[in-house]
Amino acid sequence: MYKSPFSEAALWIKGEMLDIQGMIDAIKGREAVMKKQIACENKRRDDQEELEKLSLGKTTLKSFFKSKSGKEQDILNLQARIEAANVDIEDYRRLINFVTIYHGQLAIEKFKKQKMAQYKKMLQNMATRSINNSYLAATLNSGVLQVFEQLK
Numbered sequence: 001m002y003k004s005p006f007s008e009a010a011l012w013i014k015g016e017m018l019d020i021q022g023m024i025d026a027i028k029g030r031e032a033v034m035k036k037q038i039a040c041e042n043k044r045r046d047d048q049e050e051l052e053k054l055s056l057g058k059t060t061l062k063s064f065f066k067s068k069s070g071k072e073q074d075i076l077n078l079q080a081r082i083e084a085a086n087v088d089i090e091d092y093r094r095l096i097n098f099v100t101i102y103h104g105q106l107a108i109e110k111f112k113k114q115k116m117a118q119y120k121k122m123l124q125n126m127a128t129r130s131i132n133n134s135y136l137a138a139t140l141n142s143g144v145l146q147v148f149e150q151l152k
Contacts, residue, residue, distance in 0.1 A: 001136055002133050002136055002137075003129055003132070003133065004129075005125070005126040005129035005130055005133075006126075008125070008126075008129070009122065009126060012118075012122055016115070016118075019111075019115070023107075023108075023111055026103065026107065027103065029099075030096065030099045030100065030103065033092060033095055033096055033099065034092075034096055036092060037089060037092035037093065037096065040085055040088050040089050040092065041085075041089055043081075043085060044081075044082055044085035044086065044089065047078050047081050047082050047085065048082060050074075050078055051075060051078040051079065051082065054071055054074060054075050054078070055075065
């Protein structure tokens with residue numbers, strides 16, 4: 001009937017570690033979105049530079065062997081890619097702002113409150129188990145003493 005509070009605490013701690021890892025992964029997810037935004041901005045900047053060179057009539061490595069119609073098509077393609085990149089970058093900014101606000105105002109606070117409640121509950125359970133185990137030990141010792149007194 002004796003139950004070790006430490007074995008239950010060990011299992012609980014493993015669960016807590018998984019919860020913490022989940023929160024870390026959520027924050028890393030925000031960082032991944034930020035990296036995608038930066039990559040999109042870099043790609044847009046490169047496309048913008050290429051578009052400026054083509055618009056000015058300069059020859060680049062990408063356009064060296066292309067005809068005039070091919071260069072005009074490249075200009076149209078670059079303009080379309082730049083516009084699409086602008087939309088993507090704005091979407092990334094909105095997503096990052098949303099995730100930042102969600103993490104900062106809701107998720108982290110809720111996580112901390114839940115963890116505090118769980119810590120208190122676990123400490124209470126450990127104390128209850130220890131008291132119950134002490135009662136079982138006292139009952140066992142009392143029973144042993146009764147057996148010895150009956151043998152006398």
